[in-house]
Amino acid sequence: MRTIREPAKNIPVLAEADILVIGGGPAGIAAAIAAAREGAETILVERYGCFGGTLTQTGVEAIAWYRHQGTVEAGGLLKEIEAAAQAMGASTQECQSDSQAIDPHLFRYVCDKMIEDAGVKPILHCMAVDAIIDQGKFAGVLTESKSGRQAIIAKRGIDCTGDADIAARSGVPFYKAPKEELMFVTQIFGCRRVDTKKFIKYVEEELKPTYRDWSGDCWNQKIDENAAGMFSPYIEKVFIEALREGSLQTQDKEVSFGGTWSTVTPEGEVTQLNMVSIRNIDCTDVFDLTRAEIIGRRNCIKALETLKKSIPGFENASLSNFGMTIGTRESRLIKGLYTITAGDVFNQGRFEDSIAIFPEFIDGREFLVLPLSGRYYQIPYRALVPQGVDNLLVAGRCISGEPAAHTSFRNMACCVATGQAAGIAAACSLGQGVSVKAAPIPLVQEALTAQGVRYQ
Numbered sequence: 104m105r106t107i108r109e110p111a112k113n114i115p116v117l118a119e120a121d122i123l124v125i126g127g128g129p130a131g132i133a134a135a136i137a138a139a140r141e142g143a144e145t146i147l148v149e150r151y152g153c154f155g156g157t158l159t160q161t162g163v164e165a166i167a168w169y170r171h172q173g174t175v176e177a178g179g180l181l182k183e184i185e186a187a188a189q190a191m192g193a194s195t196q197e198c199q200s201d202s203q204a205i206d207p208h209l210f211r212y213v214c215d216k217m218i219e220d221a222g223v224k225p226i227l228h229c230m231a232v233d234a235i236i237d238q239g240k241f242a243g244v245l246t247e248s249k250s251g252r253q254a255i256i257a258k259r260g261i262d263c264t265g266d267a268d269i270a271a272r273s274g275v276p277f278y279k280a281p282k283e284e285l286m287f288v289t290q291i292f293g294c295r296r297v298d299t300k301k302f303i304k305y306v307e308e309e310l311k312p313t314y315r316d317w318s319g320d321c322w323n324q325k326i327d328e329n330a331a332g333m334f335s336p337y338i339e340k341v342f343i344e345a346l347r348e349g350s351l352q353t354q355d356k357e358v359s360f361g362g363t364w365s366t367v368t369p370e371g372e373v374t375q376l377n378m379v380s381i382r383n384i385d386c387t388d389v390f391d392l393t394r395a396e397i398i399g400r401r402n403c404i405k406a407l408e409t410l411k412k413s414i415p416g417f418e419n420a421s422l423s424n425f426g427m428t429i430g431t432r433e434s435r436l437i438k439g440l441y442t443i444t445a446g447d448v449f450n451q452g453r454f455e456d457s458i459a460i461f462p463e464f465i466d467g468r469e470f471l472v473l474p475l476s477g478r479y480y481q482i483p484y485r486a487l488v489p490q491g492v493d494n495l496l497v498a499g500r501c502i503s504g505e506p507a508a509h510t511s512f513r514n515m516a517c518c519v520a521t522g523q524a525a526g527i528a529a530a531c532s533l534g535q536g537v538s539v540k541a542a543p544i545p546l547v548q549e550a551l552t553a554q555g556v557r558y559q
């Protein structure tokens with residue numbers, strides 16, 4: 104690639120803090136709130152105008168749709184976030200589980216309030232573009248915003264960007280699957296003016312969708328026999344028929360049609376239509392991201408036409424919204440002091456430095472396993488600690504794990520759990536005057552318990 108040399112210049116310092124959390128998705132909001140609760144002066148910096156990450160920006164509502172009777176999980180901030188959303192009228196019963204579907208619009212406000220109540224300093228519309236490393240230790244980030252190029256200085260950093268942007272720029276080694284193996288990205292859309300009574304009647308009496316439908320042409324996921332017959336909101340056949348007969352045509356070979364919806368309201372809205380998937384996209388490549396957005400929107404319009412022609416109730420439907428950005432499931436996975444394996448997820452991994460538990464729930468790479476048995480695995484602190492640079496932690500979907508294990512820990516509830524643990528561990532390391540690599544695990548676990556988190 105052709106390069107040019109950027110002239111050296113002095114960078115104004117925008118802000119300073121004990122702990123800087125970069126990225127305000129499920130992991131980032133949890134990390135920032137947890138750190139502030141431990142008494143650390145904490146900044147949460149986010150590139151877009153709202154917190155919530157994939158939930159608010161892509162429009163993914165189902166924060167814990169794996170939950171059924173007997174599911175064992177970490178609790179902590181996940182429970183608090185769900186309770187706050189419910190109390191503020193930002194959630195409704197999720198249709199396939201014992202959990203809530205969270206309204207991606209109102210949840211922006213819920214996040215603002217939780218962040219402010221915790222005493223975290225928020226900075227929105229500010230992208231972290233590089234890491235400041237001093238003698239092998241994290242010391243802050245360079246940012247770009249409407250205010251120009253600036254710096255945020257901090258004693259500890261927690262990378263919650265989903266893509267491990269800051270870890271990668273700090274020189275932390277990472278694994279990124281070849282493009283053709285990465286999980287597909289999705290443009291989510293919503294509809295209004297649906298005759299929802301008619302749609303629900305069709306779903307209940309004719310479509311009768313179950314998890315078994317996920318093993319079709321589009322998502323192609325093998326389902327545990329014990330879950331296969333359970334209800335799941337899934338539409339695929341109409342798209343396959345429309346493609347065969349030619350009423351649905353696309354120039355985009357990397358697109359598959361089919362998937363789930365989330366909330367159906369009496370006012371005629373059907374939200375989180377997760378039905379247009381695009382393969383072969385590397386979301387750390389700006390040209391791929393551009394392509395994905397344009398292909399995604401183009402094919403959502405086509406998918407909507409098919410829904411209007413083929414699904415009772417959708418005859419007069421119109422587009423209410425696109426997700427404000429394409430949704431990424433997988434990109435960089437950092438190399439940490441421990442790599443979570445598929446075996447750990449499937450065999451109830453146990454670790455002395457456990458900082459959270461997550462149910463045996465797998466969604467992706469050809470498998471869907473629902474946690475109906477009460478089985479769960481522990482997440483070791485070392486998976487949050489990157490190799491190389493010190494005083495930086497990573498939380499959320501880009502922690503250290505094999506791609507097959509990522510299909511489990513990428514779920515929002517698990518991202519909240521690793522975020523909360525990272526926030527506590529960063530604050531604890533600071534309080535004890537040791538680096539994050541030397542954070543005293545018993546004290547971290549004590550603080551986790553005090554914040555209502557189950558880690559064993």
Ligand SMILES: Cc1cc2nc3c(=O)[nH]c(=O)nc-3n(C[C@H](O)[C@H](O)[C@H](O)COP(=O)(O)OP(=O)(O)OC[C@H]3O[C@@H](n4cnc5c(N)ncnc54)[C@H](O)[C@@H]3O)c2cc1C
Binds near residue numbers: 128263264288432515
């Ligand atoms: C289409 C789709 C459907 C999904 N469905 C579900 C589901 O039903 N249930 C479920 O639990 N999970 C689902 N997932 C997965 C889940 O949403 C994500 O894995 C999860 O949100 C990851 O959380 P995170 O906090 O690690 O990252 P993100 O949610 O991606 O948040 C990262 C945040 O960091 C910000 N950011 C990124 N880079 C920078 C930077 N350099 N500087 C500043 N800010 C930055 C982003 O704007 C964002 O706010 C789905 C994912 C997709 C794409």
